[in-house]
Amino acid sequence: MKKSLIFVTMFFALSILILFGCGSQESTSKSIKSDLIEQEFKSKIKETAQKASTNDYVEGELIVKYKTNAKSSEIQSFNKSLGVTVKKSLGVIGDGMVDLLALPDGLDVKAALLEYMNNSNVSYAEPNYKRYIRTTIPNDTYFVQQWALNNTGQMMGGSVGADIKAPLAWDYSRGSDNLVVAVIDTGIDYNHEDLFGKIWINSGEICNNGKDDDRNGYVDDCFGWNFAKNNNNPMDDHGHGTHCAGVIGATTNNNLGISGILWNVKIMALKFLNSDGSGGTVADVVSALNYAVKMGAKIVNASYGSSTYSQAEYDSIASANEKGVLFIAAAGNDAENNDLSPSYPCNYGLANIISVSASDQNDNIASFSNFGPTKVDVSAPGVYILSLINLNGYLNKYFWDGTSMATPHVVGLAGLVMTQPEYVKYNFSIYQSRAIIETYVDTLPAFIGKIKTGGRINAYKSVTALLSPTNLYGEFFGPTSAEKLRIHLNWKNNATGIDNIRIERMQMGVDADYKEIARLSPNISSYSDFDIAGESTYRYRVRAYKGFKQSYLSVKERDVFTFYTNVIEVTTPKDAGFYGGGDGCSITAHSKNLSKELTVDVFLIMIPLLIILNRFVRRYR
Numbered sequence: 215m216k217k218s219l220i221f222v223t224m225f226f227a228l229s230i231l232i233l234f235g236c237g238s239q240e241s242t243s244k245s246i247k248s249d250l251i252e253q254e255f256k257s258k259i260k261e262t263a264q265k266a267s268t269n270d271y272v273e274g275e276l277i278v279k280y281k282t283n284a285k286s287s288e289i290q291s292f293n294k295s296l297g298v299t300v301k302k303s304l305g306v307i308g309d310g311m312v313d314l315l316a317l318p319d320g321l322d323v324k325a326a327l328l329e330y331m332n333n334s335n336v337s338y339a340e341p342n343y344k345r346y347i348r349t350t351i352p353n354d355t356y357f358v359q360q361w362a363l364n365n366t367g368q369m370m371g372g373s374v375g376a377d378i379k380a381p382l383a384w385d386y387s388r389g390s391d392n393l394v395v396a397v398i399d400t401g402i403d404y405n406h407e408d409l410f411g412k413i414w415i416n417s418g419e420i421c422n423n424g425k426d427d428d429r430n431g432y433v434d435d436c437f438g439w440n441f442a443k444n445n446n447n448p449m450d451d452h453g454h455g456t457h458c459a460g461v462i463g464a465t466t467n468n469n470l471g472i473s474g475i476l477w478n479v480k481i482m483a484l485k486f487l488n489s490d491g492s493g494g495t496v497a498d499v500v501s502a503l504n505y506a507v508k509m510g511a512k513i514v515n516a517s518y519g520s521s522t523y524s525q526a527e528y529d530s531i532a533s534a535n536e537k538g539v540l541f542i543a544a545a546g547n548d549a550e551n552n553d554l555s556p557s558y559p560c561n562y563g564l565a566n567i568i569s570v571s572a573s574d575q576n577d578n579i580a581s582f583s584n585f586g587p588t589k590v591d592v593s594a595p596g597v598y599i600l601s602l603i604n605l606n607g608y609l610n611k612y613f614w615d616g617t618s619m620a621t622p623h624v625v626g627l628a629g630l631v632m633t634q635p636e637y638v639k640y641n642f643s644i645y646q647s648r649a650i651i652e653t654y655v656d657t658l659p660a661f662i663g664k665i666k667t668g669g670r671i672n673a674y675k676s677v678t679a680l681l682s683p684t685n686l687y688g689e690f691f692g693p694t695s696a697e698k699l700r701i702h703l704n705w706k707n708n709a710t711g712i713d714n715i716r717i718e719r720m721q722m723g724v725d726a727d728y729k730e731i732a733r734l735s736p737n738i739s740s741y742s743d744f745d746i747a748g749e750s751t752y753r754y755r756v757r758a759y760k761g762f763k764q765s766y767l768s769v770k771e772r773d774v775f776t777f778y779t780n781v782i783e784v785t786t787p788k789d790a791g792f793y794g795g796g797d798g799c800s801i802t803a804h805s806k807n808l809s810k811e812l813t814v815d816v817f818l819i820m821i822p823l824l825i826i827l828n829r830f831v832r833r834y835r
Contacts, residue, residue: 271341276315276326279307284335292333296321310337350384352467360472361575362595362623369598372575376670378595378623380475383673386681387634388466389476395462395625396438396506397515398499399455401448401485403604404437406456408464408471413437414480416509430508438483439505441498448483452491453603455483457614458517460602461622462629472600475626475673478633482511487518494518499559500530503541507534512632512644515625516543517618519557528562535566540632540644542625544617545571545584552586561589565645565766568628568652572596572620573670578660583617585664591652593661593670594627596620627651627673634677639777646771649762654679654711679711683739683756686779690746690786700742701784705756709776712736712758716775719743722751722783749788755781 276298280289293299297318304312317326323341330339351357351364361369365377394414404413414437418428421436432439438448450456459481464474484506486498499518506514514534531541543560545552552561552569560569569590572580574597579585583596599619603612631637631647642650654676655661655669662668686705693699707715715738718728732741736758746752758776 271323271343273323274317275301275342276317276323276330276339277304277312277342278315278330278339279310279312279337280335281337282309284310289335292335296326296329298326314342349381351381352384352473353469354464354466354471354473355469356471356600357473359600362599363473363475365575369575373577376573376575376577378475378627378671379674380473383627383630383677384477386674386677387630389463389478389629390633391478391480393476393478393513393629393633394480394482394509394511395476395513395515395629396482396484396502396511397455397459397462397622398484398486398502398506399450399458399515399517400452400487400489400491401440401450401455402438402459402481402483403450403456403602403606404448404483405606406460406602406604407606408468408602409456409459409481410465410468412459412463412465412474412479412481414482430505432505439485439502441484441486441502441505442488442493443485448485450483450485450604451489452487453612454487454491454517454618455485456604457599457601457612458515458618458622459483461599461619462515462626464602472602475623476629479629482506482509496524496527500526503530503534507537507539511539513540513542513625513628515622516541516559517616517621519544519546519559521555521557523556523558527559528564531559531562531564531567535564538644539566540568540628540648541566542568542570542621542628544621545569545586545590547572547582547616547618548584549582550584552584552589556589557584563589566648568592568624568648570594570617570621570624571665572615572617573661574598577656577658577670579664580615580617582615583620586666587663588666590664591666592624592655593665594620594623595670596623624651624671627671627676630673630677636681636777637677640680640774643771645764645767646762646774649764649767649771650676650679652764653762675710679709680758680760680774680776681708681710682776683707683709683715683758683779686754686756686782688754688782688784690784698744699746699786700744701746701752701754701786703741703743703754703756703782705739705779707736707739707758709736709758709760712760712776714759715739716757716759717741718755718757718778720753721747722753724750728753728755746786748786751783751785753781753783755779 299316300313301316302314304314327339330336358368361372362377363380365372365375367374416428416436419434419436420427422434424433426433432446434446436446439446440448460472460474462474463476463479463481464472466473466477484502486502487494503514534541545560546557560567571585571590571593572583573593573595574580579593580597584590596617596619597615598613600613628647628651631650651671652667654672655667656672657669661670683705686703688701688703690701714736715734716730717732719731720728731743734741755778757778760774762772762774
């Protein structure tokens with residue numbers, strides 16, 4: 215009997231300990247969950263406060279979203295206690311009502327943020343941030359007439375948006391004074407008031423001393439060279455070359471004249487055509503191109519051509535190709551198919567050549583423009599183009615048409631691409647720059663089947679296509695009724711033309727290097743990582759990817775990865791639902807895959823013990 219009493223006593227003591235343990239386990243789990251929720255809440259307050267430090271918001275206003283179960287009477291009472299009024303209801307957004315609040319004098323936005331973020335009825339609060347048009351409009355007198363850069367329908371019944379999106383592109387790239395563009399043409403009015411500071415000057419030459427100071431074979435070649443007359447004065451006596459130069463790089467935002475595509479550039483004047491636009495020869499072109507390459511030009515504007523093939527001209531462009539010089543050429547103005555009736559130099563088909571047709575103000579191919587499904591690469595504005603001419607001219611009569619006018623638009627875009635700050639860090643080749651220009655055209659019905667890319671150039675898309683993602687932020691979140699344990703990542707996508715986003719992770723002390731854990735669509739900017747362990751530290755980074763397919767690119771050049779975001783480090787707690795815990799009383803075993811759990815109710819374990827107890831008592835009764 216004593217043995218029975220002792221055994222029964224021990225059994226019930228053990229049961230009480232187990233039950234108390236379960237209660238303790240439940241309260242511990244709830245405590246951990248509470249701590250995690252508080253941690254998440256404090257993190258949101260901190261993040262909101264950091265954003266508010268920009269001061270780029272409307273003073274005296276706050277946007278607040280209330281929780282689904284928020285009590286109206288409590289909200290009204292809280293607002294009244296702070297002297298806050300509802301300026302405007304923004305309606306139900308998602309699962310809660312959103313209001314725009316007016317703050318009283320003496321309550322600034324940052325202080326109000328803290329008050330509302332700590333209110334249990336509030337889902338979130340944030341300043342009423344300001345928003346702006348992302349575009350740069352220069353103050354040049356005649357910019358409003360440059361439909362090619364920004365088409366508002368202002369010219370000859372033009373279509374809004376049928377332009378190269380220059381003002382948007384200027385927010386990201388404006389050229390560089392280290393970029394030299396050679397214009398091989400009728401010369402350039404290097405004294406033009408709207409080209410002030412934009413003309414290339416030979417730093418190795420002392421002007422007018424009668425000597426070849428830099429020993430390049432040309433005496434006193436301060437601004438370039440006149441190959442038509444073999445002298446050192448490449449002054450434009452026609453206007454065509456100055457018109458091209460103005461499109462490329464007229465001084466922008468100087469309250470004068472027109473806007474050049476490249477705010478910063480040095481334009482090299484190389485004259486090979488006479489005052490009537492004729493007289494140029496292949497020998498002159500070859501000499502001019504060799505000079506341009508030797509003196510540091512990176513882009514050549516070739517708004518000239520004919521129907522005759524020249525091996526010498528081909529070889530000189532091929533030599534420029536080997537030196538990393540981009541050669542952009544007009545397709546011609548005969549309304550012909552260049553696939554059937556070749557035009558040179560644009561038809562040579564070298565990897566450094568971009569062949570250009572002309573588009574009009576309604577995104578059609580200009581009536582005069584040559585085209586070619588395989589031989590003409592892109593289209594660019596070439597109708598009613600306002601630019602400069604010689605003798606300080608740029609009045610309304612200087613609207614010119616031609617693929618000659620379209621070509622400098624592509625030259626200007628090439629300059630924006632090659633000097634875009636992030637692209638410079640990528641160290642893109644000229645072929646990758648060409649691929650960017652050709653890939654990110656606006657594909658349009660009028661060009662499909664007639665132009666190789668099927669489109670008109672888009673400067674904005676070209677300079678933003680491969681921007682790196684930024685502002686990576688991550689947090690650990692404990693289990694909720696809806697979600698499991700996870701590390702949640704957020705970042706900002708900046709690129710407009712990528713194939714996918716790639717997330718990489720490294721578990722400290724386990725992985726030797728980062729491993730790719732996900733590939734996401736370009737428009738996704740958040741990710742939850744559920745495959746995590748307790749008491750571990752993880753590092754994350756994110757980057758974007760684009761695969762180009764152009765045949766002139768090497769295999770290596772076809773794959774472009776952006777720079778990584780900032781690296782973040784997130785540590786998971788030791789006990790946060792990884793091992794045991796949760797509602798009720800159970801024993802939980804986790805496999806390596808956290809989604810697989812073995813859960814056994816403790817009371818099921820006690821059933822066989824009760825059976826043994828019953829038999830034991832009967833035996834010793």
